[in-house]
Amino acid sequence: MLKRIQKKRNPGGDSVIIMSLAVQRMVFVHCSLFNLNRIFTRSIMSSLVVFFSILHGCTVFQGPPPTPLPPPSNFSDEEVTNYAQTVLKIEDQRQIAYKEIEAIMDTQPPEIACDQPESIKKLPDEAQEIAVEFCNQSKKIAEDSGLSSDEFNAITENAQKDAVFKKRIQNAMIRIRRP
Numbered sequence: 677m678l679k680r681i682q683k684k685r686n687p688g689g690d691s692v693i694i695m696s697l698a699v700q701r702m703v704f705v706h707c708s709l710f711n712l713n714r715i716f717t718r719s720i721m722s723s724l725v726v727f728f729s730i731l732h733g734c735t736v737f738q739g740p741p742p743t744p745l746p747p748p749s750n751f752s753d754e755e756v757t758n759y760a761q762t763v764l765k766i767e768d769q770r771q772i773a774y775k776e777i778e779a780i781m782d783t784q785p786p787e788i789a790c791d792q793p794e795s796i797k798k799l800p801d802e803a804q805e806i807a808v809e810f811c812n813q814s815k816k817i818a819e820d821s822g823l824s825s826d827e828f829n830a831i832t833e834n835a836q837k838d839a840v841f842k843k844r845i846q847n848a849m850i851r852i853r854r855p
Contacts, residue, residue, distance in 0.1 A: 751831060751841070753848075759831045760848035762821040766814045773810035777803040790814060 751759075777785045780803045789795050790811035796804055818828045835842040 756844050757848045758821055760845050760852055762818050765817045769810055769813050773806050776806050
């Protein structure tokens, strides 16, 4: 095969390699077979990956049991409605305070949480006063509706853990807002 490849000098002085037609065909066939072999190997590997992925999903040995559902929330419809009214009143106050803080800062305020004093301390002095006033109003609104801070927080935590209970509260809010 190497005998068929010849080296000739070009009139410009550069060396040129000339391959006979038979050698060119062998190189082409060899490269084509190499590509087919590579494609075949890749498809086999892909098939094996899919097969083992499916097999892994169908194992006889089971992993840890699924996370148990949270216990059902045992709050009466009256408590849910009262909580929903309280949240809506607090939300109205929150929107007012947010707009006032936004006007002071000329930008979107950071997240503020009444139970996290460090979130309030990040605000300018005037905005801190508004945030503290909002937090005090929120507590008063909850107490005026007959909910202690602990009761309000317990209902909030249950709503975060239980999607069905959260939906009950949302439905109560919709009924309250309906004209």
